[in-house]
Amino acid sequence: METIRVLHTNDLHSHFEHFPKIKRYLHQAQNDKTVDQVLTFDAGDFMDRSHPLSDATEGQANIQLMNEFNYDAITIGNNEGISNSHQVLEKLFDHADFPVVLANLREEDESMPAWCSQSKILTTKKGTRIALIGLTAAYPMTYGPNHWHIKMLKNTMDDLLPKIEGQYDALIMLTHIGLRMDRWLAKTYSQIDLIVGGHSHDLIPNGEKVNNTWITQTGKWGNYVGDIHIEVDDEHHFKKIVPTTVPTASMPAEKNDEKIIQAYLDKGREILESEKVAHLPAKFADDKDIAIEASLDAISDYAGVDLAMLSSGLFITPFKSGILTKYDLQKALPHPMHVVRTTLKGIDLWRLVMEIEKNRHYLDKFPLQGMSFRGKIFGQVYYKGIKVDNRHRIVYVNGKEIDPEKEYKIATLDHYVLIPFFPTLSIVGDNEFLFPQFLREVVGDYLAKTYPVDKK
Structure with missing residues (x-):
């Protein structure tokens, strides 16, 4: 028997006003001694160049702050993939302390981008092998002119799943494709145990089960943090999944929070005004x-x-x-x-x-x-x-x-x-x-x- 706690975010969109609270919540949960393992994921659109600091640093400030969240893996959203030039995205993760999983994006010569991998296998302390696959919204009209080749979801899954068959005990998807397509994934691929999703900004307070797959999403802007309890049987299969979401507004504030938040704005403004x-x-x-x-x-x-x-x-x-x-x-x-x-x-x-x-x-x-x-x-x-x-x-x-x-x-x-x-x-x-x-x-x-x- 094994217990795993999965923490997750999506569609933060550079809403740094929530970051101090989210950081404290994640750090406290990551030190939870009542479970065997804590994993932390993000499902994309973590940056938005409407915030001065993101714009001024081309997203590098986001990466620095996300490093402090201790993510085990993330995928990207359309704000990272399309709102940034090809050159900016190529360098976005140079200083990231977390891996990026993304199965459906290629360079124009069909090679994998150097900053991501199609999938990743995490092995827990008790030996459970968890496969992670990342997917982002497939927009050929906009990825193509930005010198990327975006792959369709079905082609990606049909190609990748046979290659990793037998290498994992449980499969978690990190997706930035929206709730409608997450439901399609759950109906089409019974191998999937859990989908940590984003893109459509749906808040699913206690998850949604489609066939044998749980789908989770926390809305937008860091208004909620996902917190999932998983029980694993002795054969390393997910036996029970209990998704919850925690409103950021309910998390305690500290006296320096507003000062930190204002400093993000001031720094971005200072750079851009220069x-x-x-x-x-x-x-x-x-x-x-x-x-x-x-x-x-x-x-x-x-x-x-x-x-x-x-x-x-x-x-x-x-x-x-x-x-x-x-x-x-x-x-x-x-x-x-x-x-x-x-x-x-x-x-x-x-x-x-x-x-x-x-x-x-x-x-x-x-x-x-x-x-x-x-x-x-x-x-x-x-x-x-x-x-x-x-x-x-x-x-x-x-x-x-x-x-x-x-x-x-x-x-x-x-x-x-x-x-x-x-x-x-x-x-x-x-x-x-x-x-x-x-x-x-x-x-x-x-x-x-x-x-x-x-x-x-």
Whole structure:
């Protein structure tokens, strides 16, 4: 008989305000003498570049803090895999004290990335062999342009499971694929004993059992920590699994917590404020419309097209006149979004514009979450190069009525392809995702070129 305690987190998203409490809870649990073994895992999206410190250090601050959590293994989420450039991800784990398991990501030459392994076998003090397999959400449209080859889940599992057959007594999956796909895994692969999941931000307070597999997930942002009790029989098989979740709000605070949390923000701000981007003229002072117009110019220039669209809700704050720093840009545009160059026939561009105009009033105050959005509401759509006569339903492109048969290229965002309000983009758009820079980097580079800082 053996008892194992599994601690787990997912979708922390750089919510460092919870880290002091989580760290103390994990350390106390990791010293639990009432069980034979304590294991600690994370299921991805631990970093989010909307936090100044994550952005300023390209995630290295996250790695340093996670080292203090004493993880036994983690997998990555889309925020690590897509919001970072290929180069940044290659170096992200250089100083990690924990292994990364990730079975469905490859370099472009099909080799395994040097910073991860498909699986790992952990052997407990009492000899139970636990296989760990990591999976992340398979997004070919965005991993491909970032010079990664993402593998589909079924192909990955069907290839890997026979290779490790007989090498383990129990199988734990670390997944960043969402609850719906976790349920599919549980139904499809009876070998799986436990899924430590993430991505869909579902809180499953006491786990969910699908066939013989337990699925766990702790919501988002470190609001909860997962804590699972496992009983292992004498043949080293998991006999009983009891998942629980512990609200971080219920964990005791200490007097220095707020000081530590503020220090994370201050350090990130200090680094970003030291990097000057542009010297903006007086017209930018607290004028969000001017910021949007400049950003439309930026993304159209980056995509090499003369049409563009952006929504006002992306702009959390306007830009300011005078010196604009990376911190100012990070505050204004915290979203890890990428520019997309979309090619549409004229009739389809007309339809896209009609979708936007139809939904305009509804989206103006629409509260939006997920899909890389870090704001509050969607807001109004602004165009570059497009005018609309709503009364007669006529669309003009660069001053001329749209040609139904002509092809047009427009700079959009991956966000607009993902949201359900403009289906034309995802259904008939030829969408080219542009990497590695994301939105605020594109805007920052354009402003730096247009309004350079006086080096004197």
